[in-house]
Amino acid sequence: MHELKELLKDHGADMLARQVDIGVIQRVSVAQLFQLAEQLQSAPEAALTMLKHSLAIFREEQRTAEKKLMNSDRALIFAPPVPAPVPSIPVLNHVLLTGGTGFIGPFLMKSLLEQSRAKIYVLVRASDEVQGKQRLRAAMASMGPCSAALMSMFEARVIPICGDLGQPKLGLTQDVWDFLASEMDTVFHNGATVNYLFNYDRMREANVLGTNEVLRLAFEGRPKALNYVSTTFVFGWAVKSTLFETDQNQDMELLDFGYSQSKWVAEQVVIDARSKGLCVRIFRPALVSPSVTGGGNNFDIAVRLVAFMVNHGIGVDALNQVSFVPADVAANNIVAISTTPGTENKTYHVVRDDYANMMDITGLITKATGRQFEIFTVKDFVPELIRRCRKEDLLFPLLDFLVGSVDNITAMEFKRYESSEYQKARDASEWGQADPSLEDTVSGILKFMFRKGIISVEARETKDVSDAVPAPEPAPAATGRLAWSDA
16 A cells, blocks of 8 residues: 555655555555556556546445445344343353453453353364464463463363354354353353454454354353443444443444444344343443553554654644553453343443543653653644654554544544443442553553563663563564454
8 A cells, every 4th residue: 555655646646645545455456556557657647547536436336335234234144042031140150252362352361260160161263272272371471470370270261162253153063063052151252353454344254244153152052141342443433522331323423444344233233132132241442451560462553653652752632532441450340240230231331430631641651751752733743643654663554544534533532431331330349440540551551562662762761660571572563453352
């Protein structure tokens, strides 16, 4: 995409270059790109006219096709049996978990081990159970040091189930499917493809059809409760002053990228299952950050942006709500609520109780590290990002997404999340954890970024806010794939 934009700019077509985005690139073959490059050399005016016409047609066709497919996908693709009621007091003896190797997944495993005596069956892509268990051990290790007692419980009670969220019947043999259908009493569906660059049709298989398969399993055999990890991105670029937990964005407003579209559709499918008698809880995290100790493996857009701001010493004066909830706290409270009577068939916004914005975040980073920030308005901040960002930056693959979203982000400045049901259910559980302070939350983000080696030497004074910061790990490659369950 970057090379095509540069090619168009070289031929004086700056305005046309701005219309090229990742959605276009996913529809164009390498051969077509080379053909366009040759045409721009031999007959530039004709090539630009053709491209402009093609982009207009593509955008209209894409919008129409996506809306039609999303509407057809928003209900269950199968006719479920009428399920028997689940016990009024939640039972967790045999639990199925999806997304165990993602970002929130290991913390969900940890919380399930701590808060229950259940055997935890984790769907994992692996060639056999040995490899599956190794992947799950590595996921546990991503949280940071685990106690011997926790790892002893993990070895005894966590069982890998080799399968694939994107396959019919989750890629399971009939025997394994029948076992899970007859033995599981609770399902935590946390698995999803998380990527801000893919179109809806690229996200559909795992996020929408995979959710249907999990629901198919939940309806079969033993009565089960389903705890679904959704996201506040189901609201897209919502501009409402208050987004309530009962809101569903029924009219698909302001959903213009694949991740938000696929998660909205998947949530609608879960709501349809609830209307047909399945016991359901829906959890909508906003921005899930690294744990308060800096654990996790989260390279989402927010972490990449904060790291870029720290490295370049730039900040933004915007009133947009920034609701970082550490992954360990989010997972703990999702499990705590799921084991509390009277919490079924409700939706919970897993967000901070109190409002905070990016100025609050950078202020705390300055306090913790001494790093100073040059503050820009939103209007001036994005051009500054573009000017400074290079291909080797972690933010680079997501730069076009940010640039294309700046007007939407500005329009959401006064939007706030309401979370009264979440707070009430969390506080009613003996396991519920209140929000950590914003200082502790930011400290966890800094510890994580330092450990991963993604903030500059100038900002690595985070040693002052950590009891024991391990040596930094090699920085990851600059890819657009995200490992976050805002995920």
